[in-house]
Amino acid sequence: MRIGSTYWPQAPVPPLFLAPMEEVSDAAFRRLCREMGADAVVTEFISSEALIRQIEKSWQKAQIWDEEKPIGIQIFGGELESMTKAARLIEKVQPDWLDINYGCPVSKIVCKGAGAGILRDIDKMEVLTRAIVQSTSLPVTVKTRLGWDSQSIRIIEVAHRLQESGIQVLAVHARTKADGYTGSARWEWIGRLKAIPTLHIPIIGNGDIDTPEKAWQLYHAYKPDALMIGRAAIGYPWIFRQIKEYFQTGQVPPPPSLEERVETLRKHLQYALRLLPYPPQKIVLELRKHYSGYFKGLPHAKNLRLNLMQAQEPTELLRALDTLLRRSTAYSLS
Numbered sequence: 001m002r003i004g005s006t007y008w009p010q011a012p013v014p015p016l017f018l019a020p021m022e023e024v025s026d027a028a029f030r031r032l033c034r035e036m037g038a039d040a041v042v043t044e045f046i047s048s049e050a051l052i053r054q055i056e057k058s059w060q061k062a063q064i065w066d067e068e069k070p071i072g073i074q075i076f077g078g079e080l081e082s083m084t085k086a087a088r089l090i091e092k093v094q095p096d097w098l099d100i101n102y103g104c105p106v107s108k109i110v111c112k113g114a115g116a117g118i119l120r121d122i123d124k125m126e127v128l129t130r131a132i133v134q135s136t137s138l139p140v141t142v143k144t145r146l147g148w149d150s151q152s153i154r155i156i157e158v159a160h161r162l163q164e165s166g167i168q169v170l171a172v173h174a175r176t177k178a179d180g181y182t183g184s185a186r187w188e189w190i191g192r193l194k195a196i197p198t199l200h201i202p203i204i205g206n207g208d209i210d211t212p213e214k215a216w217q218l219y220h221a222y223k224p225d226a227l228m229i230g231r232a233a234i235g236y237p238w239i240f241r242q243i244k245e246y247f248q249t250g251q252v253p254p255p256p257s258l259e260e261r262v263e264t265l266r267k268h269l270q271y272a273l274r275l276l277p278y279p280p281q282k283i284v285l286e287l288r289k290h291y292s293g294y295f296k297g298l299p300h301a302k303n304l305r306l307n308l309m310q311a312q313e314p315t316e317l318l319r320a321l322d323t324l325l326r327r328s329t330a331y332s333l334s
């Protein structure tokens with residue numbers, strides 16, 4: 001599969017993408033996931049309006065480093081002028097591609113005709129996408145959902161019209177806007193897209209991949225060109241490495257030891273302190289959403305997480321992690 005000049009082989013493992021996730025897929029986490037086997041990453045969505053108004057916080061979200069490449073920067077917005085301007089402005093950051101968000105179900109975005117809101121106006125989606133492709137020298141990709149609701153799943157038409165508009169790859173979260181995150185992702189639609197001979201652009205399948213076995217099963221049943229993983233990576237960047245190992249050996253790798261988890265969380269903290277533009281206390285707060293993932297599956301996981309939750313400062317977090325390791329015999333995997 002290819003986006004611009006970036007090529008990923010399909011075998012022995014399809015390319016694995018870290019999903020864009022607001023307030024999760026930051027530079028620290030993206031770098032960690034790349035080290036743990038993610039083949040590509042995408043930033044969290046960034047408002048095109050905020051970019052063109054030069055809002056510092058939004059430009060900070062667009063800051064990227066060589067170590068995390070290949071990377072796509074994701075933008076959202078419902079206005080053609082802001083989206084095309086933002087697409088041009090983003091060139092200076094030199095991501096490997098520009099990704100458009102047509103899938104966010106959050107009301108304040110949808111009501112402006114952005115994110116999944118545009119799934120109710122496919123004509124506008126096509127016009128907007130074509131204008132963005134023409135306005136930037138970057139390769140353009142789209143991430144979307146199946147449709148607005150179960151009665152209006154138009155992903156097959158959408159995929160063709162986006163292909164005509166000049167996008168290079170389409171990532172599909174196999175749910176509708178109305179589904180939110182409920183029920184199971186409807187991967188059969190990924191299979192339908194892949195079975196259409198007139199659809200040439202690669203399709204990235206996304207939704208509910210949370211184990212190596214599930215990744216293998218969905219990949220072989222529906223044949224997407226790449227897999228995208230979101231929630232299962234939060235606090236568990238090992239998911240990428242584990243999927244790769246499972247595809248290569250057929251064996252489910254053992255879960256990481258407590259020592260490895262603590263070491264990785266320390267590294268995550270270091271990256272966050274180095275790469276994120278926040279004061280140390282905010283960084284510790286930001287890391288909290290990863291704690292349950294880091295200790296998932298361990299005996300006493302809840303206690304481990306609660307201990308870490310007390311930490312307000314990086315030094316306190318590091319001390320709490322040292323204490324965890326000292327007690328590791330009590331907590332060790334059994």
Ligand SMILES: Cc1cc2nc3c(=O)[nH]c(=O)nc-3n(C[C@H](O)[C@H](O)[C@H](O)COP(=O)(O)O)c2cc1C
Pocket residue numbers: 019020021022023024043044045074101103104143173206207208209228229230231232
């Ligand atoms: C906390 C969170 C934030 C998200 N933010 C974004 C976003 O900024 N852009 C986007 O396209 N999707 C966003 N998503 C959706 C994910 O990219 C992904 O499509 C969805 O979680 C389904 O994949 P999963 O089952 O592997 O998590 C977000 C999801 C979560 C859980």
